[in-house]
Amino acid sequence: MTNASPLTERHVTEHCTPGDAHCITCSDEGIEMTVVKLTQCGAQCRDPNGIDQRVEIELVEPVETGDVLLVHAGVAIANVSRPPAPNQPAAS
Amino acid sequence: MKYVDEYRDAELGRAVATQILAETEAGRHYKVMEVCGGHTHSIYKYGIDDLLPPNVELVHGPGCPVCVIPMGRVDDGIAVARNDGVIFTCFGDMLRVPGSTQTLLDAKAEGADVRMVYSPLDALRIARENPDREVVFFAIGFETTAPSTALTLKRAKAEGQSNFSCVCNHVTIVPPLRALLESPDLRLDGFIGPGHVCTVVGARPFEFIPDDYGRPVVISGFEPLDILQSILMILRQLREGRCEVENEYKRVVPQDGNLKALEVMAEVFALRPHFEWRGLGFISQSALRLSDAYADFDAELRFSTPNVRVADPKACQCGEVLKGVIKPWECKVFGTACTPEHAIGTCMVSPEGACAAYYNFGRYQRQREAV
Numbered sequence: 001m002t003n004a005s006p007l008t009e010r011h012v013t014e015h016c017t018p019g020d021a022h023c024i025t026c027s028d029e030g031i032e033m034t035v036v037k038l039t040q041c042g043a044q045c046r047d048p049n050g051i052d053q054r055v056e057i058e059l060v061e062p063v064e065t066g067d068v069l070l071v072h073a074g075v076a077i078a079n080v081s082r083p084p085a086p087n088q089p090a091a092s
Numbered sequence: 093m094k095y096v097d098e099y100r101d102a103e104l105g106r107a108v109a110t111q112i113l114a115e116t117e118a119g120r121h122y123k124v125m126e127v128c129g130g131h132t133h134s135i136y137k138y139g140i141d142d143l144l145p146p147n148v149e150l151v152h153g154p155g156c157p158v159c160v161i162p163m164g165r166v167d168d169g170i171a172v173a174r175n176d177g178v179i180f181t182c183f184g185d186m187l188r189v190p191g192s193t194q195t196l197l198d199a200k201a202e203g204a205d206v207r208m209v210y211s212p213l214d215a216l217r218i219a220r221e222n223p224d225r226e227v228v229f230f231a232i233g234f235e236t237t238a239p240s241t242a243l244t245l246k247r248a249k250a251e252g253q254s255n256f257s258c259v260c261n262h263v264t265i266v267p268p269l270r271a272l273l274e275s276p277d278l279r280l281d282g283f284i285g286p287g288h289v290c291t292v293v294g295a296r297p298f299e300f301i302p303d304d305y306g307r308p309v310v311i312s313g314f315e316p317l318d319i320l321q322s323i324l325m326i327l328r329q330l331r332e333g334r335c336e337v338e339n340e341y342k343r344v345v346p347q348d349g350n351l352k353a354l355e356v357m358a359e360v361f362a363l364r365p366h367f368e369w370r371g372l373g374f375i376s377q378s379a380l381r382l383s384d385a386y387a388d389f390d391a392e393l394r395f396s397t398p399n400v401r402v403a404d405p406k407a408c409q410c411g412e413v414l415k416g417v418i419k420p421w422e423c424k425v426f427g428t429a430c431t432p433e434h435a436i437g438t439c440m441v442s443p444e445g446a447c448a449a450y451y452n453f454g455r456y457q458r459q460r461e462a463v
Binding site for chain 1: 130183210211212213214233236237239240241243288291292314343344345350352353356
């Protein structure tokens with residue numbers, strides 16, 4: 001067993017620098033990003049570290065400023081701010 | 093941050109852990125597989141396993157896209173990258189995945205123009221900026237990244253970007269799960285379902301697990317409380333004698349997935365008849381190729397590749413780790429010959445790989461007593 005307190009982020013060894021929320025080299029990890037500005041070619045979104053990136057939003061439109069999007073590899077695949085519609089119920 | 097902080101509350105986590113303990117039966121050992129590498133990463137990042145009773149064991153699944161890439165496919169990528177005039181693009185982790193003799197990073201050091209991108213859309217941008225060069229994107233990932241590749245190829249086709257192509261290694265999650273469930277050496281009690289994959293494909297594709305194999309599935313988010321709650325829901329199903337697909341990640345996952353994403357994937361991709369998975373062997377209809385309508389963008393048709401199957405190094409036990417048969421620390425080379433700096437196996441390369449997750453968070457060795 002380690003001595004780290006559960007649910008407290010552990011420090012990683014120096015070769016891996018995943019940052020607070022994700023590994024910057026693994027684009028297969030979903031990142032929740034907030035829409036800062038809508039543009040003609042997508043949206044400017046802010047990641048949990050405060051870094052802005054351009055995100056493609058075609059697959060989750062309509063999107064509004066302030067929405068939180070789930071982004072994989074530069075493309076939003078879900079709008080976290082807009083939960084599944086009642087006519088598309090989640091499984092349970 | 094909204095949707096993040098409230099799912100990392102340590103007090104709530106301990107409360108859920110108490111409920112988990114209450115759901116377990118003394119004398120019974122539970123094996124729950126987290127399918128997705130993102131879950132594996134979160135479990136060890138936040139010490140979730142330390143909150144579980146000793147008779148609840150988490151088994152790591154095959155859901156890290158880097159980890160399941162066989163060496164032969166890496167060799168194919170390196171062969172394409174070595175062509176004169178080619179700009180070869182891929183995600184960062186792929187640079188360090190060993191092929192039979194070298195990595196893409198080695199090829200880059202020897203002169204190949206290999207570049208890391210965060211998105212296939214970045215690769216397409218490079219193609220626009222270099223019209224006199226061939227730009228190839230080495231696509232990997234499950235149904236989470238496949239939509240971005242599909243969208244990129246759709247754009248490339250619309251723009252007539254003829255110097256852009258793709259080596260498609262996208263895989264699908266359901267066939268390997270079925271293969272695991274058919275495996276005689278692995279007894280599992282339930283599955284933590286891959287929340288982000290389900291965002292795209294929905295919950296329905298996982299209904300075969302309770303229907304055909306009698307195992308519960310709970311689709312889970314990736315924050316610590318998501319995972320703890322999902323484990324609780326699995327154990328509750330087992331105690332109550334239920335067996336179904338439940339959705340803990342309701343704030344994101346719709347029953348039918350992202351229909352726009354599925355539509356663009358159906359246009360751009362077609363199922364391969366079979367595909368090799370590292371450690372799992374060939375699995376039927378478990379991967380995607382470019383559809384006939386997008387054959388002009390298929391790098392495997394545009395360039396010559398060795399297309400040879402390469403056996404894993406004898407010392408490497410990634411296969412057993414990927415099937416959950418052994419824990420990372422039980423591999424003979426874990427933390428000694430195989431480290432993230434000098435990986436022998438793929439599971440040590442990606443931060444989502446089970447071996448790297450153990451190694452990165454100080455789990456060089458670990459023992460648990462089965463009850």
